[in-house]
Amino acid sequence: MIRIDSLKYQALEKQHLEFFKQRIVDQLKNKINDLLDHWHSEDRTINTYSNLLEHINFVHTKGTYSFLSKNIDKILIGKPETIKDVIFDFENTYPFHRIIETIKPQLNEVFSYTNFIRKDLWQWNAYTFCEKLDIRVCPYCNRNFTFTVVNENELITRPTLDHFYDKGKYPFLALSLYNLIPSCYTCNSTLKGKTHIDINSHLHPVISGFETEFKFRFIKEGELVDGIPKNGLEKYVKDNLFLEDHTDVSYPYSRQAEGNISLFKLNEIYKEHYPEVIQLYNTCRHYNKSILKGLYKSLDGLYNSKEELYVQLFQSHLDPKDFGKTVLSKLKRDIAEETGLLENLRKFFSEK
Numbered sequence: 001m002i003r004i005d006s007l008k009y010q011a012l013e014k015q016h017l018e019f020f021k022q023r024i025v026d027q028l029k030n031k032i033n034d035l036l037d038h039w040h041s042e043d044r045t046i047n048t049y050s051n052l053l054e055h056i057n058f059v060h061t062k063g064t065y066s067f068l069s070k071n072i073d074k075i076l077i078g079k080p081e082t083i084k085d086v087i088f089d090f091e092n093t094y095p096f097h098r099i100i101e102t103i104k105p106q107l108n109e110v111f112s113y114t115n116f117i118r119k120d121l122w123q124w125n126a127y128t129f130c131e132k133l134d135i136r137v138c139p140y141c142n143r144n145f146t147f148t149v150v151n152e153n154e155l156i157t158r159p160t161l162d163h164f165y166d167k168g169k170y171p172f173l174a175l176s177l178y179n180l181i182p183s184c185y186t187c188n189s190t191l192k193g194k195t196h197i198d199i200n201s202h203l204h205p206v207i208s209g210f211e212t213e214f215k216f217r218f219i220k221e222g223e224l225v226d227g228i229p230k231n232g233l234e235k236y237v238k239d240n241l242f243l244e245d246h247t248d249v250s251y252p253y254s255r256q257a258e259g260n261i262s263l264f265k266l267n268e269i270y271k272e273h274y275p276e277v278i279q280l281y282n283t284c285r286h287y288n289k290s291i292l293k294g295l296y297k298s299l300d301g302l303y304n305s306k307e308e309l310y311v312q313l314f315q316s317h318l319d320p321k322d323f324g325k326t327v328l329s330k331l332k333r334d335i336a337e338e339t340g341l342l343e344n345l346r347k348f349f350s351e352k
């Protein structure tokens with residue numbers, strides 16, 4: 001799980017709000033007017049049970065539309081914590097579970113995700129949003145690219161958008177800025193699907209990642225790097241690779257991190273990256289301290305820092321804040337650390 005800098009979302013708040021706010025408020029107002037017209041078009045004497053039920057439905061539906069209209073800023077650009085508060089208020093102000101099923105089609109129309117993902121309807125749509133947000137790699141798994149490709153004439157490709165809070169259950173969150181997480185198809189559709197999560201149970205990528213709090217480890221406890229059997233490495237990696245808990249008391253999201261590891265099947269799926277792990281392991285073993293020194297000398301100062309040499313060796317980034325720039329960057333760094341390569345790089349560059 002790789003954190004997304006919240007500034008990336010913040011930069012889009014104004015545009016998102018300006019595009020949707022009036023549009024949605026107007027539609028909610030229309031819905032209320034339609035409701036009132038219909039209500040007043042007939043003689044309504046509340047003298048039977050069914051009349052009474054109809055009256056309750058009318059009051060709740062109208063109340064729901066008003067509530068959404070009143071909270072439109074929070075809904076559209078509220079941070080994940082604010083969205084959770086809106087959900088709480090909504091469920092506690094009106095019998096949400098009762099009325100939502102009845103008015104879901106109307107809410108889907110007002111908060112139209114279908115229109116948002118169309119290429120030809122709105123200037124501000126899923127493509128322009130993803131392009132501006134610029135998330136290159138799935139934050140949930142760090143395995144698949146999620147960049148967007150558009151040019152002047154064509155919207156070519158974009159990542160799928162996960163609704164952190166399920167839009168099936170909360171249709172009014174279908175267009176909420178912080179509820180739209182660019183992610184890969186596997187994480188979004190195959191694994192998460194309609195699973196209902198929130199910020200108490202799972203990590204929202206704007207709130208935190210676990211770049212350094214959980215680390216991939218594949219060497220059996222108590223075993224040395226050189227002690228790993230050279231034969232049967234595939235089975236060895238599959239048997240032993242997992243995300244090890246390195247959290248301390250200063251990290252407040254352990255439960256949520258565990259939630260993501262479990263939901264996105266990170267331990268299970270990463271075992272299938274055994275060829276990459278074996279390759280990384282071999283690279284780390286071959287580039288011992290003296291080789292690194294020789295490499296540095298023979299290239300006559302081509303590398304000025306351990307980061308530069310690391311990038312060259314692993315085609316990846318060393319700094320956890322850059323993990324979102326390429327796939328498998330977290331796995332690579334963790335393996336480089338576990339096998340001692342990072343330590344050698346450090347020593348080498350401090351000695352030179």
Ligand SMILES: [Zn+2]
Binds near residue numbers: 138141144
């Ligand atoms: Zn993913």
